[in-house]
Amino acid sequence: MGKKLILAMFLVLAGCKGVSQEEPKTQEKEKVFKVSKTDEEWRAELTEMEYYVLRKAATESPFTSELLENKEKGTYVCAGCATPLFRSEHKYRSGTGWPSFDREIEGNVAYDVDYKIGYKRTEEHCATCGGHL
Secondary structure (H helix, E strand, O other): OOHHHHHHHHHHHHHOOOOEEEEOOOOOOOOOOOOOHHHHHHHHHOOOOHHHHHHHHHOOOOOOOOOOOOOOOOOOEEOOOOOOEEEEEHOOOOOOOOEEOOOOOOOEEEEEEEEEOEEEEEEEEEEOOOEOO
């Protein structure tokens, strides 16, 4: 019984999250974008949904975007600053429920690493205004 208890305690302690598993804390500098506005200015210019997606990194529910089934030829632009982001010929059906593209207009989309949901993922945003895409 004592050996089992010691083994159980060892497994519990070994399974605990240690400092070595934490992401290194770096001092984040505020990014400066070509188009920079106050929060109040963004709120005044954007719809409520656009504001929360672009400025607060919200994500609309899958399969709800009016752009998902859009097949018109053209260019997709940032709703915050009108920067051209994607061309319609690079749009494809990914099955994720969000409009998907296999390439961006070079230089207009930037990428960051995000750990908000517990694991590393790539987040994209407009390189001109920082709007979350």
